[in-house]
Amino acid sequence: MFDVPLMNRYGLLAAAMSVLLCATAGPARGEEISLQKAVEIAVQNNVELNAFRKEEGLREAAKTKAGLLPNPTLELSLESGALTGNSGENAFSVGVSQEFLLAGKREKRLALAQKELEVYRWQLADRERLLRLDAKARFYQVLLAVRKLKLAEGGIELNRHLYQVAKERLAAGDIPELELNLVQVELARSEGAKTAALEAVLSSRAELSLLLGGSEVDPALPTGPLEAGGAVKEAQGDLFRLALERRPDLKALRAEAEKGSAELSLAQAEGVPNLTAGLGLKRDTTTVEVAGLEGKDTSYTVGITLSMPIPLFDKNQSGVREASVRRDTAGSRLAVAVKRVEREVATAYASLSNAEQLLSLYLRNVMPQLEENLKLTSEAYQLGEVPVLTVFEEQKKYLEVNQGYLEALNQRQQALFKLEAAAATELTGGVH
Incomplete structure (x- = not known):
């Protein structure tokens, strides 16, 4: 019935099936950038993160300013009687005054500036945590796009094999x-699917490159398996406790609450006025007339002055009130954030569990049977036992299910990354 031996035709089918199996087994060789390297590049080179890092200098400057004492004041005074007809009379004085901070204001300002710096550093750490999550997610989007491209290439090979059999x-x-x-049309459609898959690869690579802050990933592609790693052994409650201990956003909010207490303490101290002490030297020159003779008399005096505002009306009541409200607000935000973190951990944990169950279903029940069905259908068509539309339908189902399997692999990894970010813990080892 056919010119080509049956065994050769089976060999063509086996070759096409091997291409599809490779598409679900791993990415192509020649890729150079690993997940760990991509995360390191993102943390080092991300433009927005580096811009925020530079703001540390503002906090350091504020801390330096908080520790400085008020500058002393130099006072000079010159008096002359020339304009009133007493040119022989004049006075000159020089003095220095210094303001002294009372109620421990300098120490409290330093403590407040230190807390502001601590809040900033925890905020920076939290931005790095979120950037790691984003880098991992985009990295695996590229891996997913590459695997889908290879799956599309496998579909082309299947249709080429089908075209050869039809000829x-x-x-x-x-x-x-x-x-x-009809087979030619189906082959053209599969080639169009490959073009779309290639566009997805290029787009996901461009997004990853932008996130990494430069061209270091060009022309390299991410490398590594899309398949799930080891199972998460920690219980949900343990991960929540880790999150409470390690999440930098929670630590930033705790520092904010402590900063609020420092602000309140400073505001109360600001209600106590400062003391200003001055030391001055004065020289007075006067003209004395005795028996028709004029003489000059010069005297020197040294004086000490002390001044302090009387806190009769303004005791910094508004500042104390504002600081008290900010402290209470920071405590409320912390309580809400703890609830939010608990929800994040629970959601990510449930998503990971569901993704693993879906993967298990694919591997145990769906994938083996689907591969067998495609093989049997193709062989039946070669023998003339089924129409070509049946082969089209089976191939379409096979490609769609394989795409679903790749999506499930990616979803599992994305759920794992979200759980790591929620717990601020690298579940494969290490701490954010």
């Missing part, structure tokens, strides 16, 4: 020419 059957007079044309 043989047409030459043998077993099928009409219309059936061969």
Whole structure:
């Protein structure tokens, strides 16, 4: 019935099936950048993160300013009687005054500036945590796009094999020419799917490159398996406790609450006025007339002055009130954040569990049976036992299910990354 031996045709089918199996087994060789390297590059080079890092200088400057004492004041005074007809009389004085901070204001300002710096550093650490999550997610989006591209190439190989079989059957007079044309259309459609998959690869690579802050990933592709790693052994409650201990956003809010207490303490101290002490030297020159003779008399005096505002009306009541409200607000935000973190951990944990169950279903029940069905259907078509539309339908189902399997692999990894970010813990080892 056919010119080509049956075993050769089976060999073509086996080759096409091997391409599809490779598409679900791993990415192509020649890739250079690992997940760990991508995360390191993102943390080092991300433009927005580096801009925020530079703001540390503002906090350091504020801390330096908080520790400085008020500058002393130099006072000079010159008096003359020339304009009033007493040119011989004049006075000159020089003095220095210094303001002294009372109620421990300098120490409290330093403590407040230190807390502001601590809040900033925990905020920076939290931005790095979120950036790691984003880098991992985009990294695996590229891996997913590459695997889908290889799956599309496998679909082309299947249709090429089908086209070869259809040509043989047409030459043998077993099928009409219309059936061969249908196979050609299906082959063209699979090539179009490959073009779309290639566009997805390029787009995901561009997004990853932008996140990494430069061209270091060009022309390299991410490397590594899309398949799930080891199982998470920690219980949900343990991960929540880790999150409470390690989440930098929670630590930032705790520092904010402590900063609020420092602000309140400073505001209360600001209600106590500062003391200003001055030391001055004065020289007075006067003209003395005795028996028609004029003489000059010069005297020197040294004086000490002390001044302090009387806190009769303004005792910094508004500042104390504002600081008290900010402290209470920071405590409320911390309580809400703890609830939010608990929800994040629970959601990520449930998503990971569901993704693993879905993967298990694919591997145990769906994938083996689907591969067997495709093989049997293709062999049946070669023997003329089923129409070509049945093969089209089976191939379509096979490609769709394989795409679903790849999506499930990616979802599992994304759920793992979200759980790591929620617990601020690298579940494969290490701490954010």
